[in-house]
Amino acid sequence: MKKLFLSALLGFATSSSFAQMSQGAFMMGGNFDFNLKSGNNSSTTSLTIAPTAGLFLVENMGIGASVGFSSYNYKANGSSINSGSSIFISPFTRYYFSGNAFGQFDIPLDLSKNSNYDFGTKMKIGYDLFLTDNVALEPSVYAGFYFGRNPTIDAPNDNLKYQFLSTGVDVSLQIFLNR
Helix, strand or coil, rough: CCCHHHHHHHHHHHCCCCCCCCCCCEHHHHHHEHHHHHCCEEEEEEEEEEEEEEEEEEEEEEEEEEEEEEEEEEEHHHHEEHHHHHHHHEEEEEEEEEEEEEEEEEECCCCEEEEEEEEEEEEEEEEEEEEECCCEEEEEEEEEEEEEECCCCCCCCCCEEEEEEEEEEEEEEEECCCC
């Protein structure tokens, strides 16, 4: 059984579907993220749903955007300290640098008031595992740095004071057309 699993995984990774993206190719898909962190008598729960679309302007390089919804709740000692939701847009550029491997740079912009950030930068490196000629799972690792105000601490007119680093692993599903 182990050999069968490894053979199937190797087949997906080395399939004839390399991510050579032609000029004019279109990608669409999305990301669903549920995150639960706990420790030191505190916990954070968050949920994000973000449909994505992009267009390849030149071979292997495209631009696009995600538009999404995020909800979060931070608790300390069993009491809710900070919770809310936000709507965001995240323009990005993506480049395929080696076969199915890609790098992506995002600029997430929060469109909501009273959220936990205003804007940021996010970089990720991923790999397309093609399930068919047009459908791929995209595991990736990312790091993001965000700036904003903490609505429970900072006055509404204060300068941007709140910064945080976010790192993680995610998997998204993408459909590629005209590649």
